[in-house]
Amino acid sequence: MPVVTPLLALIIFTAGAAAGSLGALLGIGGGVFLVPLLNLGLGFPIGVAAAISLATVIATSSTVTAAKAGKHLMNFRFGMMLEVATAAGSVLGGLTVQLIAQSHLQQLFGIVTGLVALLTVSRVNRRNVITDAGLDPGILGGRFHDDETGATVVYQIKRVPLALGASFIAGNVSSLLGIGGGVIKVPVLNGWCGMPLRAAAATSAFMIGVTATGGVIIYYVTGQLLPAAAAAAVLGVQLGSWGALHVSRRLPVKALKLLLAAVLAIVAVLMFIRGLQ
Amino acid sequence: MKTGDANLERLIGRVLRVGVTASSVCLAVGLLALFSWPGASSGLLQAGILILILTPTARVVLSIVEYAAARDWKFTLLASIVLLELVGGALAAVVFHRRL
Numbered sequence: 001m002p003v004v005t006p007l008l009a010l011i012i013f014t015a016g017a018a019a020g021s022l023g024a025l026l027g028i029g030g031g032v033f034l035v036p037l038l039n040l041g042l043g044f045p046i047g048v049a050a051a052i053s054l055a056t057v058i059a060t061s062s063t064v065t066a067a068k069a070g071k072h073l074m075n076f077r078f079g080m081m082l083e084v085a086t087a088a089g090s091v092l093g094g095l096t097v098q099l100i101a102q103s104h105l106q107q108l109f110g111i112v113t114g115l116v117a118l119l120t121v122s123r124v125n126r127r128n129v130i131t132d133a134g135l136d137p138g139i140l141g142g143r144f145h146d147d148e149t150g151a152t153v154v155y156q157i158k159r160v161p162l163a164l165g166a167s168f169i170a171g172n173v174s175s176l177l178g179i180g181g182g183v184i185k186v187p188v189l190n191g192w193c194g195m196p197l198r199a200a201a202a203t204s205a206f207m208i209g210v211t212a213t214g215g216v217i218i219y220y221v222t223g224q225l226l227p228a229a230a231a232a233a234v235l236g237v238q239l240g241s242w243g244a245l246h247v248s249r250r251l252p253v254k255a256l257k258l259l260l261a262a263v264l265a266i267v268a269v270l271m272f273i274r275g276l277q
Numbered sequence: 278m279k280t281g282d283a284n285l286e287r288l289i290g291r292v293l294r295v296g297v298t299a300s301s302v303c304l305a306v307g308l309l310a311l312f313s314w315p316g317a318s319s320g321l322l323q324a325g326i327l328i329l330i331l332t333p334t335a336r337v338v339l340s341i342v343e344y345a346a347a348r349d350w351k352f353t354l355l356a357s358i359v360l361l362e363l364v365g366g367a368l369a370a371v372v373f374h375r376r377l
Contacts, residue, residue: 069290
């Protein structure tokens, strides 16, 4: 395993900034880019790379949630309910990952990243949820003011068991691979459970802090979380996602998503091939 | 949405902002100190990592307290289960790690 020298810390910081900005532009977090950079690029074992990446997921979740608090976009009640499933998934994932061979994790990473790339291409046009301002949101639903349209959006939650199942799997994959898991939850919450996309994304961003904590606590206890490397990555990702959010309004979103999907597909193939060797 | 929820949202936002800012400062200063003075203690780095990990946990604890104060027992229970899962995972990892 590489020793974290000042030069390596600077490289990790830069990798974090690149992954953080790409992740923020794509809206899926930086983990899918950071883990391959650390594992394939810098030679950290995949468990150590995942632990570092999960630390950055926590920081991103805290920052995004703090910034969005007060806008009612995040559905705290439904999020808290889903956290019961996602935390169980991430804790079980964190415990079982200790028993899985690095090559199998790389193959799994390749498969999941490949699916994310496909999903990104297929969801270039988002699915709108039909809402009615006179609707009763119930105990789990929500109500928020949409800045884009100027309307008040009200929604009810449908198919709670499906949302719980997707959250459990998202938590599991999060711990195994070091990603946030929003790539699994957001399409399910938006496509099948009645949540408008922005509410689903904000609620997922809120939840992944707890999801990543469930995994990272285990990596921390087993000594796989390297403090200096994690510090450099966390600071880099914070800078990268902050920068991306300030330039993203001026960029062509559709072309950008297709470009990033292509990058993800390459990452998927590289990780899968390395897993076969 | 109940009126107490907006209050909880603001409180949680504040806790997360303070936590992530404190940990980022500790991590930045700790990293610079580690490389500026070889042999320097990694205490600040460790503190930064711990604050980072404990921030979402603190948010869960805060939710338990707020839901209990509002006598919303269903959500007090759900938040408590989340906390138990996190603590249970850490304890299981300690036992698991010793046996390796």
